[in-house]
Amino acid sequence: MLLALSATLIVVFVLLWEVTWPQISEALARRRARRQLIPVDAFDPGRERRAEQRARQLLRSCVNEEEWAMYRDLGFIRVWGGLAEGPEPGVSEQTDGGAPYAYLVYPHKPIVAYLPQTRQLLNEYCVEFPDETRPYGSPRLPDSDDVLAKWMALTGDERRLIASSNMHLPGRQVDPKQARRDLWRLSEWERSRLARERRSAPSSPAT
Amino acid sequence: MKPGHGEIVLAEGDVDVPADEQLLIDEFRAQLDAGMWAAVPQTSKAGRREARMVQAFDEIPRDAERVIFFPRAAGGA
Numbered sequence: 001m002l003l004a005l006s007a008t009l010i011v012v013f014v015l016l017w018e019v020t021w022p023q024i025s026e027a028l029a030r031r032r033a034r035r036q037l038i039p040v041d042a043f044d045p046g047r048e049r050r051a052e053q054r055a056r057q058l059l060r061s062c063v064n065e066e067e068w069a070m071y072r073d074l075g076f077i078r079v080w081g082g083l084a085e086g087p088e089p090g091v092s093e094q095t096d097g098g099a100p101y102a103y104l105v106y107p108h109k110p111i112v113a114y115l116p117q118t119r120q121l122l123n124e125y126c127v128e129f130p131d132e133t134r135p136y137g138s139p140r141l142p143d144s145d146d147v148l149a150k151w152m153a154l155t156g157d158e159r160r161l162i163a164s165s166n167m168h169l170p171g172r173q174v175d176p177k178q179a180r181r182d183l184w185r186l187s188e189w190e191r192s193r194l195a196r197e198r199r200s201a202p203s204s205p206a207t
Numbered sequence: 208m209k210p211g212h213g214e215i216v217l218a219e220g221d222v223d224v225p226a227d228e229q230l231l232i233d234e235f236r237a238q239l240d241a242g243m244w245a246a247v248p249q250t251s252k253a254g255r256r257e258a259r260m261v262q263a264f265d266e267i268p269r270d271a272e273r274v275i276f277f278p279r280a281a282g283g284a
Contacts, residue, residue, distance in 0.1 A: 052211035126283035152258035
């Protein structure tokens with residue numbers, strides 16, 4: 001009698017176990033999932049600003065003093081086309097002569113090629129520097145790093161950068177009016193800078 | 208250069224010290240294998256500041272202060 005009762009209880013227990021275990025297991029898994037600590041990259045509002053500050057320092061240490069001042073004051077850098085000789089830096093007469101072509105390098109905007117003598121816009125070269133080391137993409141470079149990357153690629157291997165970019169006619173992304181206005185600002189900036197340098201330079205004795 | 212971070216120092220060392228040089232070579236190769244471009248800022252003979260793109264460790268001038276790695280350029284929209 002006792003044996004039969006025990007066997008019946010065991011069978012009932014096993015059957016109940018078979019029926020309820022999947023539900024219990026699922027409930028336990030849900031509970032574990034709810035309580036699991038998921039690593040989250042907390043947003044740091046100062047991170048981008050600190051990155052930009054570091055990028056500006058790096059840019060300043062790489063370009064010359066004139067280019068850094070240009071970027072600081074105007075927000076872009078002019079890079080002379082490397083396939084032709086540009087003027088000597090800081091010499092106004094030769095600057096007036098100009099080089100056959102040059103580029104305006106903006107942060108996170110296409111590179112604009114133009115003719116310095118006529119201020120005619122030639123092309124826009126759309127180029128990005130995507131970080132391939134992350135599986136799902138990543139935020140873009142800080143502004144100054146983007147400018148520095150373009151500056152290094154243009155001065156180091158102009159052909160390769162241009163070949164990597166998508167070329168468009170002027171006006172696709174950079175407003176031609178804005179670009180011409182920037183060229184005018186650049187000429188005014190150079191004029192005032194040259195005047196300052198002349199004033200600060202010691203006057204040569206009259207002969 | 209790292210998106211969202213700016214400049215990050217990857218490795219430092221003296222190329223005249225063999226252990227340091229090997230460390231720098233390994234890091235250089237790792238960065239190029241990850242698809243980065245490498246450039247050495249320098250002053251040209253004409254006095255201009257410019258970058259020299261390098262694709263092998265041997266191309267880096269021995270007196271270079273630093274090599275900057277940045278993501279490879281790609282055509283934008």
